[in-house]
Amino acid sequence: MQTGILFARLVALVLDNVSLYASAVREIAERERAQALLQESEVRFRQIVENASDIIYRTDIKGRFTYANPAALNMMGFKSEEEVLGKSYLDLTTPEARHKLKRTYDRQALGRIKNTYYEFPAVTMNGEIIWVGQNVQLIMEGDRIIGFQALARNITQLRQAQEALLLARDQALEASRFKSQLVSRVSHELRTPLGGILGFAELLQHETFGPLTERQNDAITNIVESANYLTDTVNDLLDQAQVESKSISLHNAYFDLSDLIEKISTNMSVLADKKGLEFHTEIDSNLPAELYGDENRLQQIIVNLAGNAIKFTRQGSVRVRIAASAPARWSLEVRDTGVGIPEEERINIFEPFRQLSNSITRENRGSGLGLAIVKQLVELMGGEISLQSEVGQGSTFTVTLPLIHAPGE
Numbered sequence: 349m350q351t352g353i354l355f356a357r358l359v360a361l362v363l364d365n366v367s368l369y370a371s372a373v374r375e376i377a378e379r380e381r382a383q384a385l386l387q388e389s390e391v392r393f394r395q396i397v398e399n400a401s402d403i404i405y406r407t408d409i410k411g412r413f414t415y416a417n418p419a420a421l422n423m424m425g426f427k428s429e430e431e432v433l434g435k436s437y438l439d440l441t442t443p444e445a446r447h448k449l450k451r452t453y454d455r456q457a458l459g460r461i462k463n464t465y466y467e468f469p470a471v472t473m474n475g476e477i478i479w480v481g482q483n484v485q486l487i488m489e490g491d492r493i494i495g496f497q498a499l500a501r502n503i504t505q506l507r508q509a510q511e512a513l514l515l516a517r518d519q520a521l522e523a524s525r526f527k528s529q530l531v532s533r534v535s536h537e538l539r540t541p542l543g544g545i546l547g548f549a550e551l552l553q554h555e556t557f558g559p560l561t562e563r564q565n566d567a568i569t570n571i572v573e574s575a576n577y578l579t580d581t582v583n584d585l586l587d588q589a590q591v592e593s594k595s596i597s598l599h600n601a602y603f604d605l606s607d608l609i610e611k612i613s614t615n616m617s618v619l620a621d622k623k624g625l626e627f628h629t630e631i632d633s634n635l636p637a638e639l640y641g642d643e644n645r646l647q648q649i650i651v652n653l654a655g656n657a658i659k660f661t662r663q664g665s666v667r668v669r670i671a672a673s674a675p676a677r678w679s680l681e682v683r684d685t686g687v688g689i690p691e692e693e694r695i696n697i698f699e700p701f702r703q704l705s706n707s708i709t710r711e712n713r714g715s716g717l718g719l720a721i722v723k724q725l726v727e728l729m730g731g732e733i734s735l736q737s738e739v740g741q742g743s744t745f746t747v748t749l750p751l752i753h754a755p756g757e
């Protein structure tokens with residue numbers, strides 16, 4: 349009986365040890381498998397980092413390199429990682445950039461800023477300067493910062509392209525300034541002799557120097573028309589050059605709106621009559637009798653729009669309507685029953701020298717500057733211009749302007 353119990357205990361002991369042994373073996377196998385997986389993943393990540401074309405490196409908290417991938421070594425001209433380990437990142441920049449570079453990363457560490465982007469010049473082992481753009485993150489161990497890791501890229505070509513673009517832009521601006529100055533000077537010089545030609549031609553036309561034959565009269569009429577056209581073009585060129593160079597300024601004062609419309613109406617009605625068109629003007633009674641603004645420039649805007657409306661209308665009417673609009677704004681609307689402007693041309697016609705390629709445009713002489721000047725003047729006044737049109741039905745140009753009060757009121 350005793351032997352039986354003993355035997356049973358012995359069997360239990362052996363069985364216990366066997367299961368203990370089995371679980372130990374299992375644990376070892378699992379640990380080995382975990383280690384193998386870890387190694388595999390480390391190899392995978394190492395491969396990514398080592399084959400990356402971007403620069404990847406790490407430093408300790410003092411900025412001394414602890415790792416640099418082959419792309420980094422290659423870009424900087426190091427033969428092996430050992431050459432760079434222990435060196436400070438500050439040794440690899442220009443003396444001028446060093447202070448700012450240090451401040452950037454001191455600030456990142458102090459402010460515990462997770463990620464920064466910074467561009468700086470790096471000096472390679474053979475003395476070449478290259479521009480580097482880098483994202484830098486803090487390496488943390490719990491709460492403690494133990495270093496920096498960076499993902500960087502050689503951006504020299506990008507910077508060169510950006511610099512070339514800036515230079516090209518500056519040169520284009522300079523050329524445009526020069527062109528505006530030239531146009532402005534030439535137009536000024538042309539205006540004086542043109543005034544003389546027109547003045548004397550008109551004296552001849554009015555027979556101040558003696559009676560004219562019919563042929564002489566025809567010739568003088570031609571000279572006056574051409575001189576008038578040339579004067580208008582020169583004035584447009586001068587205005588365009590001035591708005592472009594922003595040297596135009598407004599001369600605001602109070603003016604009587606009905607006086608202004610009356611003046612415009614007298615001249616425009618003559619032109620409309622010649623073409624058998626009706627010409628109407630209308631002022632909204634809700635508007636104050638006196639407005640504050642640059643009367644001459646407003647006249648120029650209305651004359652340009654109404655002049656176009658008459659030019660590009662073969663039959664029907666042209667209407668100018670001045671009205672109060674949305675709070676503290678007023679609008680002037682020029683509506684015609686003319687040829688209309690196709691949709692695809694509506695933005696372009698406000699650009700200098702743009703004209704439509706229809707027959708009515710070819711029949712009428714024009715510089716293609718009127719609408720460009722109108723738009724820029726309207727914008728200078730703080731307003732906007734819009735256009736509704738239907739081909740064959742007519743066009744409506746609407747200018748909306750702020751109702752302004754004299755300064756100090």
Ligand code: ADP
Pocket residue numbers: 656657660684686687688689697702703704705709713714715716717718719720743
């Ligand atoms: P210009 O009248 O000297 O040609 P603008 O800048 O005033 O120059 O006008 C540009 C072009 O827009 C005109 O040549 C014409 O083709 C078109 N246009 C302007 N106003 C009208 C209008 N009311 N109706 C139809 N076409 C117009």
